[in-house]
Amino acid sequence: MIEQVGTSVTEFRPGDKVIISCVTACLKCDFCRQGKYSHCRRGGWILGYTLDGTQAECARIPHADGSLYRLPPGRDEEAFVMLSDILPTGFECGVLNGGVKPGDTVAIVGSGPVGLAVLLTVQFYSPAAIFMIDIDDNRLATAKAFGATALINSVDGNAAQQIMQLTKGAGVDVAIEAVGLPATFGICQAIIAVGGRLANVGVHGKSVELHMEKLWDRNISLTTRLVDTSTTPMLLKTVESGKLQPGKLVTHRFALNDIMKAYDTFGNAAKEGALKVVLKSGKLI
């Protein structure tokens, strides 16, 4: 809950329960005026990056009026905390940038929390088929329960061939990369249909090969994006109504004091069967 606000904060007061957005927005600079909050001149993604973040007992949130959302009273914090990052990230960087339309075939590479957030929100647009690709059968089973129409385990390196078989050689209208590795980006390039869209979501730490010798005449588009959280107010309504149930992504709960153990669990996600690991203040009941 808010403990203190500065003199220019007008929308929130001490005692308010709030959802903290992963992106800080001043609402005044040129990028904010275009809705590109991720590149806010005075904010953007700074929390837990270039400014101290939220894995603590307290956090200072700059530009609070543009960076906090009111938590609907009496609601389950586990579900709503998914609005801080993964739901808007999956929706904006994956679904919106991928230009998903009704009847499209969609492949989501990566069935982690963000890939699953793509899977939940892509269904707003009624795609004809949703192929989920991962190397972890547990995560794929979760994807099946969340609405994926076909599961592909890519551990043998044949994911692209399987997708091409499933689409009778056409490929997919939208390929969404939700891992951030050269191999998973490579799968997306290999399965994109003529006129398709490749939407990157993953955080990449290494360069990737772009196969222009195969793609130059395919009429595709490739997008990248850092989440703007401009869709958070809409997504908040879908969670509040129960249309989206992101609380189902929570597999583990720890007291905030046990965060070191929580990191160990999340760092061994495949072995531990971990998706979202939630930390709660005080003692867990």
Place this chain on the structure above:
Amino acid sequence: MTTANVELPPQSIETESPSSTMKALVYHGPGKRAWEDKPLPIIQEPGDAIVRITTSTICGTDLHILKGDLPEVVDGRILGHEGIG
């Protein structure tokens, strides 16, 4: 009781010390993290809010930071960009 002001119980001084610090998950370079004491945040700019966190989570991006994929993150940084408070 004119002496009341000089008879403050000593615990009133002791309780000030824990209230100025908090626990936080701190990055100390690739592969290194610790749950340790940090100063409680204070209002620095007029647009700031201080939020007491009740629910937080760990993101895959935090693991990228710990791997050293995001070298902009400095030693001593408190991680985390998701939360409710």
